[in-house]
Amino acid sequence: MTGTDSGGAGGAGRGTDGNERTFAALPPAQGRAFAQTWWGRAWLKALEDTALDLGQLKKGRKQARDGAVGAVSVRPGRITAVVRARDGTAHRSDVLLQQLSTEEWDRFLDMVVERAGHIAALLDRDMPPHLVEEAASAGVELLPGIGDLEPECACDAWDLCLHTAALCYQVARLLDEDPFVLLLMRGRGERQLLDELQVRSARAARTRRGPAGGEDAGEGSGSGDEAADGSAGIRADEAFAARDILPPLPPPPPVPQEPGLPPSLDTEAAPPPGIDADALEFLAADAAGRALRLLVDALSAGHERQPLDRELTPGQDAVRLAASCGDPLIAVRLAEGTGRQRAELDLAVEAWRHGGAAALAVLEEEWQPEPEALARAKADLAGAWEDGERPQVRAGVAGRWTVVGADVQLRYGRDGRWWPYRKVRGRWGAAGPSAADPASALAGVGAGA
Structure with a gap:
């Protein structure tokens, strides 16, 4: 299960061989959730489902939140960092993750090349759910599951300890910023992946053109895809999606700095009756x-992956x-x-x-959460703060919890997000944007932090 250790990573970036990256220590994460993206939360779920000792997990989360995790080294099959305990003792901690086989990488890369949107998502540092689902259908598990994270620590703990737990929580923050971190742990660095995608994209383009330089009988065939000299071209959406691994395209035309002026209706003639x-x-x-x-x-x-506005x-x-x-x-x-x-x-x-x-x-809206949604909300409230930091809240109707002794309230939305409210002159009004957890929502209005 171990990966190949590569020396020589320097700074907060990529190592000289591209197969090791070292990230500088991150600042404390007070008042925020460790994972904002769905794949970062999937990483933490694998950690939490694996842990036998939830007490150690909680201690590790506190250590990571306090900034006790040093620089994190990521390489195939392994992540490593020095984690300091509360008494100042430093421990080297590692977490191992099974690398994908050569056959699995081949299936994954072929699948990515088949859809231009997959390439565009990766280049945009995104890992959309349908990419992961299609990879799983092809027999390639990108995200870790229960038991896939194997801890090793210099403290000689036989299971997950607070040091390796702290490391995993810190890695969730790195994954939020760059899913290539996960792919490197699975065995391939970013540059290697992009080079292989370029080769496979060119091969796929030649296959579509056919042996005589013309399109095959599949989708996109016909004179509309041929250049003036008779050679077949490449679909514009595919070329644009692969813009970072193909020859550069001209930039799009500039976007206007401001909207155009509407026509003036200030004329000498009076408007017809009923027209304002x-x-x-x-x-x-x-x-x-x-x-x-x-x-x-x-x-x-990423606009093409966003849902349509209602x-x-x-x-x-x-x-x-x-x-x-x-x-x-x-x-x-x-x-x-x-x-x-x-x-x-x-x-x-x-x-x-x-x-x-x-x-x-x-x-x-007056919305009373269903029992399942209410249970999730109560679990969020129970786990959002460390011991002794949770404010006292009083449950009300319609998914609302009021902070005792303060004119501040939390409201739970249908989308599972938390909204801070404040009472001003006897009326409850929105006091800030929503957050994924109640602690972050309250921190935005200076309450319960």
């Missing part, structure tokens, strides 16, 4: 701004409009048009600015 020129100008300006944002989003990395209801769109304008007269009209008091609209606007439609739903 000021309202039309405002809506035209809003449409231009939305169009620019849509363009920027469409050109951003269509807003008239009430939600009115809040969005109020949040985007600073004209009090328009705000008054929007409040009247949606049947809200002005103070209610102000609360809705504040919520929208913290999280859009999801935040607005948490403010306005």
